[in-house]
Amino acid sequence: MNGPHDLGGQMGFGPVAPEKDEPYFHADWEKRALGLTLSSGAFGAWTIDESRHARESLPPATYLAASYYEIWTRALEVLLERHGFATRAEIDTGHKQFPPAAPRRVLTADRVAATLARGGPCGRSVDTTPRFKPGDAVHTRNINPKTHTRLPRYARARTGVIEAVQGAYVFPDDNAHGKGESPQWVYTVVFAGPEIWGEDADPTLTVSIDAWESYLEPA
Secondary structure, three states, X not given: OOOOOOOOOOOOOOOOOOOOOXXXXXXXXXHHHHHHHHHXXXXXXXXXXXXXXXXHOOOHHHHHHOOHHHHHHHHHHHXXXXXXXXXXXXXXXXXXXXXXXXXXXXXXXXHHHHHHHHOOXXXXXXXXXXXXXXXXXXXXXXXXXXXXXXXXXXXXXXXXXXXXXXXXXXXXXXXOOOOOOOOEEEEEEXXXXXXXXXXXXOOOOEEEEEEEHHHEEEO
């Protein structure tokens, strides 16, 4: 979707200014926000892609005024309410009022380290062969879905070159909305700077993205 998260190439937001020696967390509550998000995700009620879409769907004024972990907690509230683990009133008051939905699984403290080490691999096997190969010129589709997509706005309706075939992976645009994993081939596509940002862009600049096959057409 075209939301406040998709700022690539947008002007007026100032430069990216990395914080020197930035700590993992700036306050203890951020640690809890991370822990709550990961332990709630372990319930098995939603996918990482649905979680991303919940963050993207926050109102722009809310999203842009929030810090990184504030965005996480606000989206988590949406997911907990959507899947029956808490009502809005329970979240606001901090008190249980109704029996919650039963999680498929619970992440206990003794399993945290192993679970984090295992991660959530999303590589999959597919029966098709890649449609494109390195060196092929491709054109990205001009799409503006209301649903989740991993094709950034700045890279839509642009022409680039396939640099690598990365393998087949879960298609997030479907997986975010309960339509199944629908795995597809993923490619690294390289664009010249002027193709992305126009004739005033630095001609020596290139930008690469990883794009699912359905985002691409032969150029």
